[in-house]
Amino acid sequence: MTLLFPLGLAALAAGLLPLLIHLARRHPYTPLDFAALRWLRAQIRPRQRIRFDDWPLLLVRLLLLAALALLLARPALTGPAPAPTAWTVVAPGLDATALRGTAEAGNWHWLAPGFPAIDQVPPASTASLPSLLRELDAQLPAGTALTVHVPDPLPGLDGARLQLSREVQWRPQPIPVSEQPSAATLPRLRVHSDASAAVQHWLNALQRAWGRQAPLAPLVADALPERGEIGVWSRTGALPAKWQAWLQDGGRVVTAGKPAAEASILLRNTEGSPLLWQQRIGHGVLLSLPGDWDASGNAALRDPQLPRALLLALQPHPLPRLGDAQDQAPRQAALPAATPPLRKLTPWLLLAIVLLFALERWMASSHRRRGPA
Numbered sequence: 161m162t163l164l165f166p167l168g169l170a171a172l173a174a175g176l177l178p179l180l181i182h183l184a185r186r187h188p189y190t191p192l193d194f195a196a197l198r199w200l201r202a203q204i205r206p207r208q209r210i211r212f213d214d215w216p217l218l219l220v221r222l223l224l225l226a227a228l229a230l231l232l233a234r235p236a237l238t239g240p241a242p243a244p245t246a247w248t249v250v251a252p253g254l255d256a257t258a259l260r261g262t263a264e265a266g267n268w269h270w271l272a273p274g275f276p277a278i279d280q281v282p283p284a285s286t287a288s289l290p291s292l293l294r295e296l297d298a299q300l301p302a303g304t305a306l307t308v309h310v311p312d313p314l315p316g317l318d319g320a321r322l323q324l325s326r327e328v329q330w331r332p333q334p335i336p337v338s339e340q341p342s343a344a345t346l347p348r349l350r351v352h353s354d355a356s357a358a359v360q361h362w363l364n365a366l367q368r369a370w371g372r373q374a375p376l377a378p379l380v381a382d383a384l385p386e387r388g389e390i391g392v393w394s395r396t397g398a399l400p401a402k403w404q405a406w407l408q409d410g411g412r413v414v415t416a417g418k419p420a421a422e423a424s425i426l427l428r429n430t431e432g433s434p435l436l437w438q439q440r441i442g443h444g445v446l447l448s449l450p451g452d453w454d455a456s457g458n459a460a461l462r463d464p465q466l467p468r469a470l471l472l473a474l475q476p477h478p479l480p481r482l483g484d485a486q487d488q489a490p491r492q493a494a495l496p497a498a499t500p501p502l503r504k505l506t507p508w509l510l511l512a513i514v515l516l517f518a519l520e521r522w523m524a525s526s527h528r529r530r531g532p533a
Contacts, residue, residue: 168232178221224516237503246305288316297324312485323493332485347474351392358454369467408442419448427469
């Protein structure tokens with residue numbers, strides 16, 4: 161058991177109050193006149209001793225105050241939790257119904273964010289399977305048996321061998337191997353049709369700094385960038401309605417307009433002033449580089465860090481690498497154990513306080529009927 165607020169035990173000092181009350185309200189003794197006291201031999205007067213009357217009532221009052229002090233200290237139990245039920249997780253894309261077969265119902269879940277039950281639709285996610293397994297391992301109580309069904313080959317490898325705090329039943333399921341995706345390509349910028357010559361000159365220089373030798377031509381009037389291209393809007397005003405819809409549908413746009421208040425800063429100049437902002441708009445990404453895009457008069461465009469910052473923000477992330485699932489079985493390692501949940505005793509203490517208070521009132525009222533308390 162642990163105390164979440166140990167200072168609450170200072171309330172135990174209030175136990176002196178009922179002690180003083182019982183000392184001050186002892187039963188008085190009535191003196192009796194006795195004749196011929198001279199015939200009695202003088203004896204040593206006995207010393208007064210501390211004596212408590214109605215000690216059962218005093219004990220109940222002390223217990224009541226102790227329970228109140230313990231309630232203020234907020235005790236909680238940290239003992240071992242009940243034995244957990246075994247878990248089985250299946251990577252999305254595998255046939256969970258066939259894998260479960262005629263097995264009895266149990267803790268079957270998708271290896272997806274939130275780990276939904278197997279009878280639910282798994283949410284779409286870009287999280288890698290090793291990352292989800294580490295998250296699940298940290299959430300499950302110690303001692304929970306875990307069985308994992310993963311595709312073979314296994315996607316989402318991050319270069320580090322998977323290590324978990326428990327032994328895992330690793331069940332690779334062979335799947336057809338599709339063509340391995342190529343490495344990430346350089347961003348392809350498409351500026352709007354009426355961009356100035358200075359803007360196009362700076363964009364061409366930017367793409368040459370990335371290593372692209374043949375920049376794309378500007379868009380024709382009222383045209384939108386194609387899938388995989390990055391739209392460039394060099395005006396400082398708001399995006400047209402067509403561009404906003406394309407952006408919310410998953411497009412990426414670089415604009416010269418001012419960033420919104422909720423946009424995050426991606427790059428600062430050498431003086432610490434913000435230079436480049438990023439904001440999620442629907443399913444798309446909006447990069448804001450405010451100002452006139454003329455390198456001759458805008459020092460921000462000549463910042464040596466700007467080309468790399470734009471490239472990192474615009475370059476699509478490489479798709480996860482594949483690997484042999486048999487060789488990627490998790491290793492059991494001595495990882496920090498998850499903290500067991502605290503079981504607070506507040507409801508039981510409140511019940512004890514109510515019962516002690518009722519008992520104290522009953523004993524005190526009974527004593528008043530017999531005499532002073």
